[in-house]
Amino acid sequence: MRFSRGWGLHPCHSFLLRCNVKIKETLLQQQEITERVNSLGQQLTKDYAGKKPVVIGILNGAFIFLADLVRAMDMAVEVDFIRVASYGQATESSGTITLSKAPERDLNGKDILLVEDIVDSGTTMVWLQKYFTTEHQPSSVKTCTLINKSQRRAVDVNIDYIGFEIEKGFLVGYGLDCAETYRNLPEICALEE
Ligand code: IMP
Numbered sequence: 197m198r199f200s201r202g203w204g205l206h207p208c209h210s211f212l213l214r215c216n217v218k219i220k221e222t223l224l225q226q227q228e229i230t231e232r233v234n235s236l237g238q239q240l241t242k243d244y245a246g247k248k249p250v251v252i253g254i255l256n257g258a259f260i261f262l263a264d265l266v267r268a269m270d271m272a273v274e275v276d277f278i279r280v281a282s283y284g285q286a287t288e289s290s291g292t293i294t295l296s297k298a299p300e301r302d303l304n305g306k307d308i309l310l311v312e313d314i315v316d317s318g319t320t321m322v323w324l325q326k327y328f329t330t331e332h333q334p335s336s337v338k339t340c341t342l343i344n345k346s347q348r349r350a351v352d353v354n355i356d357y358i359g360f361e362i363e364k365g366f367l368v369g370y371g372l373d374c375a376e377t378y379r380n381l382p383e384i385c386a387l388e389e
């Protein structure tokens with residue numbers, strides 16, 4: 197692994213957080229992620245049969261998961277992205293969410309599948325569900341997250357598709373970052389506390 201050959205201690209210089217944190221352990225290997233994403237793709241192919249869902253990735257974290265997930269869906273899909281700011285550079289949610297990039301497709305009457313990297317407090321997903329149902333007129337809105345991290349859940353949130361349940365820890369890799377670093381690790385790792 198690249199980081200074990202020298203990425204173990206990675207200083208991320210930022211005013212808010214220096215992500216000067218070591219990788220503690222690998223929680224999900226590449227193969228395990230691939231198998232789970234493929235099985236989610238098969239499930240979605242069945243559940244959306246006869247429809248053409250708009251798969252909306254929540255930037256930046258979901259970009260790798262979405263890329264693999266849509267290729268595991270054996271059907272026509274549309275792809276779009278939304279970006280909200282909630283975390284900044286810190287590892288704790290600020291609680292304030294702002295829209296920084298709106299989706300560009302016409303979502304009127306469409307079946308939306310929201311794709312997230314990780315649901316933690318749940319605040320972002322609840323905000324997004326409300327945004328899509330009040331600002332657009334979709335036919336349906338479903339949610340899919342690669343990781344459901346339930347320990348710090350602060351609000352009730354409905355998630356239709358979950359890749360993995362991981363109770364706690366700060367995770368990086370496969371799209372997940374610490375102060376914008378580590379997104380390109382092919383596996384998912386926990387940082388030291
Ligand atoms: P929530 O609003 O607290 O559910 O936070 C959701 C967002 O926080 C996710 O989309 C991630 O960008 C970020 N996040 C939460 N936990 C982690 C983590 O363990 N690693 C990296 N990002 C995280």
Ligand code: MG
Pocket residue numbers: 254255256257258313314
């Ligand atoms: Mg995210």
